[in-house]
Amino acid sequence: MYKYFRSDLFIRFGLRAIYKPSCSKIFKFASTSSTGKSLESLTSRQQERKVREQRRKGLSWDISDKYYDKEFQNRKKLQERKTTRTSSKFQNTLKTGKRYGKKHQSTERIGTEDKLSARYKENSNEKIKYRRLKTDDAFKIAEIVQTNLSRDDEEGALFYATKGLKNSTVAWNYLMIYKFEKGSVSGALKYFSEMRRRGSVPNSHTYTVIFNGLAQNSSIESISQKCLNLLQILLEQNAVKPTVLHLNSALKVCSNIPSVSTMYEVIYAVEEKIKIDEISYCTMLTTLSRSSEKESEDYAQDAMTIWADIISRIAAKEIRMTERIALAFGRVMVKSKEPTNIYILLRIFSDVYGLPMFCLREDIPGRSDTTSARDEMLSNHLLRSDKKLKASEREMSLIAQACELLRQKEAYYDYVDHFRDKLHVEWKEKYKVRNKE
Structure with a gap:
């Protein structure tokens, strides 16, 4: 028990007790100290000696005249270290x-x-921005990469893709998709080369992503050559087996350019390795329909060849007829603007959709001597199946254009009545068909 005298503390606090939890002692302020003298009455040297004595005994004295025990100071310092x-x-x-x-x-x-x-x-x-990952899950890394790309943090996504596992192919796929969406084809192809250099093996989805990205940015120069180079890499490697999905993605690039020569190069390259399906035929015909008008007549012959191949595959029950194939073929024939080709289109539509033939062969203007030969060839291009497709406004639009080119006004109105009465398809007149001269 230690007693210290301070007149101002006595007046301010009276006989107030202070509890010291470390040693369970109670210190009271008394009217007199152990020396019987006030601390203020001591000299400066005596005050310094008194303060040093108090500090040795576990107490400290500060300017504000308050007592602190040593354990309270330690607790305060520890709290400051935590926060x-x-x-x-x-x-x-x-x-x-x-x-x-x-x-x-x-x-x-x-x-x-x-x-x-x-x-x-x-x-x-x-400068340290990103933490190194301690995980062996490639899909977890890919998820973190996708999260960074959603915040447009390409630098962070690249950091995690390069510092991750060697087989983090999914993360590289996300990076390439991001670059294609930004319109940077060269940047996406650089990521593809960097992925292969670092030992990550491209999977089947990687090639599909690149083909779709090239189709999305088909307006860029030399895009067809890049498509052919990527297809060559796909066919030469052994890790991924080429599928019809890769073929359709490559043909989509040719269709968006459009480039018929590139399309034939793609078909000839994969002819022995991949079987063409319905989507492939539809994309090929779409590419022909998007060609220039100067070459449309020649491409009509190519469309007839493709159509003959489609009919033979349907007869072998390898593929089935779809509306998209028929419409794509019809657009090619209408674009040629040759009366004989348009007449063949109406005959094929009559066979595929079960429509009546309101336009006769004798009514075709400018009929040439090759029409009979075309009719004989047409017999091999008919579906001759009981299952007919259902016609809609898109088919009626092509028929209206065909009647306008053939100048068959009566046949046009007959088709409009048939679509309205039999097929319940309302058609608004968008074409002014003239009478035949």
Whole structure:
């Protein structure tokens, strides 16, 4: 028990007790000290000696005339260490990726980290943004990459893709999709080369992503050559088996350009390895229909050859007839503007959709001597099946254009009545068909 006299404390606090939890002692302020003299009455040297004696015994004296025990000071220092992290600890957290427990996390600590991170951003030599991942799951890495790309953080996505596993192909696929969406074909192809250089093996979806990206950016120069180069890489490697999905994606590139020569190069390259399906035939006919008008007449002959191949495959029950194939073929024939080709179109539509033939062969203007030969060839191009497709407004639109080119006004109105009465398809007159001269 120690007693100290302070007149001002006695007046202010009276006989108030202070509890010291470390040693369970009660210190009381008395009217007199052990020396019987006031501390203020002592000399400066005596006061310094008294303060040193108090500090040795576990007490401290400050300017505000308050007593603090040593354990209270230690607790306060420990609390300050918890809420305020030093720069060295924060730097270690960024490098190793270790996190402290939830009991140490507070708003004060977060504010300190933000200040420290701003300090590191200013210093380019110690710039640390991303943590290294400690996971062996390639799909987990791909998910983190996708999250970074959704925030337009391409640098962070590339960091995790390169610092991840060797087989993180899915992460590279996300990077290439991101570059294609931004319109950077060269950047996406650089990622493809970097992925192969780092040992990641492209999967089947990788080639599909690149073909679709090239089709999406078909307006760029030399896109057809890049498509052929990628197809050559696909056919030469052994890790991925070429499928019809790759073929259809490559043909989509040719259709969007459009480039008929590139289309034939693609078909000849995969002729022995991949079987063509309905979508492939439809894309080929669409490419022909998007060609220039100067070459449309020649492409009509190519369309007839493709149509004959389609009929033979349907007879062998390898594929089936679809509306998209018939419409794509009709667009090619109408674009040629040759009366004989248009008459063949009406005959094929009559066979595929079960429509009556209102336009006769004798009514075709400018009929040449090759019409009979065309009729004989047409017999091999008919479906001759009981299953008919259902016609809609799109088919009626092509028929209206055909009647306009043939100048068959009566046949046009007969088709309109048939679509309205039998097929319940309302057709608004968009074409002024003239009478035949």
